Amino acid sequence: MAKYEPNQRIKFAYKLEGWTYENGSQSELKRTGEKVLPSEYTQDMEGKIFCPACFTNLIRVPKEVDYFSNGRNAYFAHMWTYKHVKCELRVKRSEGKKFDTYEEAKKAIDDENLVIVSGFLQEKPQDPKNPAGVYDETPIEDINGPVSEVPIARHDGETFSLPSKITTVAGICRKFDENLYKYYFLPGRNNAVRLIDLLKDVRDVIEEDSTRRMYFGKIIRSYTPVENPAAHNMRMTELAGAPSVRDFYLKEEHGISSRKGINDETQERYVLMWGEIGTNGIGLCIEGLSWGEFALLPAQYNHLLDT
Ligand SMILES: [Zn+2]
Incomplete structure (x- = not known):
């Protein structure tokens, strides 16, 4: 057991019969592999499960089903045989990826392994089919942003001109499992990092921070201080915070919050937020986010953030 480092960052494995790291197409594995x-591991999967980041073979530890823990303490680990293949999931937290050439970075974008985010949508775009659809949170595809000079070249000081996206946190929450292992270059940052290494739990936040980051928090309760709130009234959504922090709130107007699916009944769900940390009384908060800057994570993905 001590041979393998417990690795909670490999949230799932791709399983595909007959696929090999040496000869298989990585995009085919992602497209057709089962997560x-x-x-959920059973012994017949041996040799057929692969890392979602580096695509080498994984093993399940422990190998046998652990009846007592229901497999809850089980994890995936890389195999020693592939130790020459670098994988950010082997290390605790990655510093990000550099690219040797423009072509390599462009290919990563085309293969949907890299997303250059130049901004988050500030307003909900009008849906021409449903112009009055205020309560309709239909998924909006990313829109194309400007070509951006991105400092992700391995050679110091060099930048690549790459196409960017203006996206939404809701878009990142769709196919969240797959997006976790994509590289994102976010506004104001200087490297491309896998989403799993960008996400910061508000339980680890103990002070104000004026740098915008991608945060997540688990909702404890949500309420409006007034009865029968109007759209512009504040909705206070309390998130699980650090023990040393009095309380932690997401403060957003009731109107935008309810369009995001957050109401008095919302509990035990995760919210993702692109924002900065401010104060609220003697506690902390994130507030004033735009339409594209926060979203409720679909409940089916809760297990990916539960620890
Ligand atoms: Zn790996």
Whole structure:
């Protein structure tokens, strides 16, 4: 057991019969592979499960089903045989990826392994089919942003001109499992990092921070201080915070919050937020986010953030 480092960052493995790291197409594995959780592993999957980041073979630890824990303490680990293949999921937290050439970076974008985000949508775009659809949170595809000079070249000081996206946090929450292992270059940052390494739990936040980051928090309760709130009234959504922090709130108007699916009944769900940390009384908060800057994570993905 001590041979493998517990690795909670490999949330799922791709399983595909007959696929090999040496000869297989990585995009085919991502497209057609089945996603398997450590708790879902059965012994017949041996040799058929692969890392979602580096695509080498994985093993499940422990190998046998652990009846007592229901497999809850099981995890995936890389194999020693592939130790020459670098994978950010082997290390605790990655510093990000550099690209040797423009072509390599462009290919990563085309293969949907890299997303250059130049901004988040500030307003909900009008849906021509449903112009009055205020309560209709239909998924909006990313829109194309400007070509951006991106400092992700391995050679210091060099930048590549790459197409960018103006996106939404809601878009990142769709196919969240797959997006976790994509590289994102976010506004104001200077490197491309896998989403799993960008996400910051508000439980680890103990002070104000004026740098915008991608945060997530688990909702404890949500309420409006007034009865029968109007759209412009404040909705206070309390998130699980650090023990040393009095309380942690997402403060957004009731109107925009309810369009995001957050209401008095919302509990035990995760919210993702692109914002900065401010104060609220003697506690902390994130507030004043635009339409594209926060979203409720679909409940089916809760297990990916639960620890
Ligand atoms: Zn890997």
